[in-house]
Amino acid sequence: MNRNDGPPIIWVRARVESVAGGSAGQPGSVGLAGGRSVSARRAIVVATDAPAARGLLGDALEASPSKTEPGVGTCNLYFRAPAAPREENILYLNGESGGLVNNACFPSTVAPSYAPPGQALVSVSTIGTQPDMSDEQLAEAVKGELAAWFGADQTATWQLLRIYRIPFAQPNQAPPTNFVRPVKLSEGLYVCGDHRDSATLDGAIKSGRRAAEAVLSGSAALPVGQQPVAVQA
The missing domain is CATH 3.50.50.60 (FAD/NAD(P)-binding domain)
Structure with a gap:
């Protein structure tokens, strides 16, 4: 002021x-x-x-x-992984008509300090806050869905770090x-x-x-x- x-x-x-x-x-x-x-x-x-x-x-x-109108909610899930499945700095988007996952990325490929040496940080955002699912259920469902993106051999090694449920991530902008x-x-x-x-x-x-x-x-x-x-x- x-x-x-x-x-x-x-x-x-x-x-x-x-x-x-x-x-x-x-x-x-x-x-x-x-x-x-x-x-x-x-x-x-x-x-x-x-x-x-x-x-x-x-x-x-x-x-x-x-x-x-009610805002758009999301869950942010963070996993520990032995390595990113790919080294490119890419935000992976869901191109299908359904599913829980909206996007996924590996921040430690951009900023290595985001993960300890020899590990990778996985960040996933969902569509909606999924109130009917526990954290464990949500994490397993997300890993199962992303197995089709990156391979089950990759997602099977991911360990959940934390989940943030954000009811109002964005304002509603439906036409x-x-x-x-x-x-x-x-x-x-x-x-x-x-x-x-x-x-x-x-x-x-x-x-x-x-x-x-x-x-x-x-x-x-x-x-x-x-x-x-x-x-x-």
């Missing part, structure tokens, strides 16, 4: 519980856990996923809402959808994230750039040292 009376301040582990947009030329404010309120001198930027943005912004997001949603909600209030552009890393970065440019374009006439306050939720 920029301020007038000293160097910028960055607060970490400060949970944001509410955002109030400004009105009639008055700045908005951000409410933190514990009851503290921080006033914005010029702008507030809410940079969160779609559910968190809806929770913080409420009616302010209704003029240009993100899609409200129809809008890949360029406004980032400016009102005077001094902005929002960005993959729910404002495409549901990709690139989309998240692009929306952040659009929000930053919108904030700066509204403060271009301000002297150096009096640029807008930007609070990241």
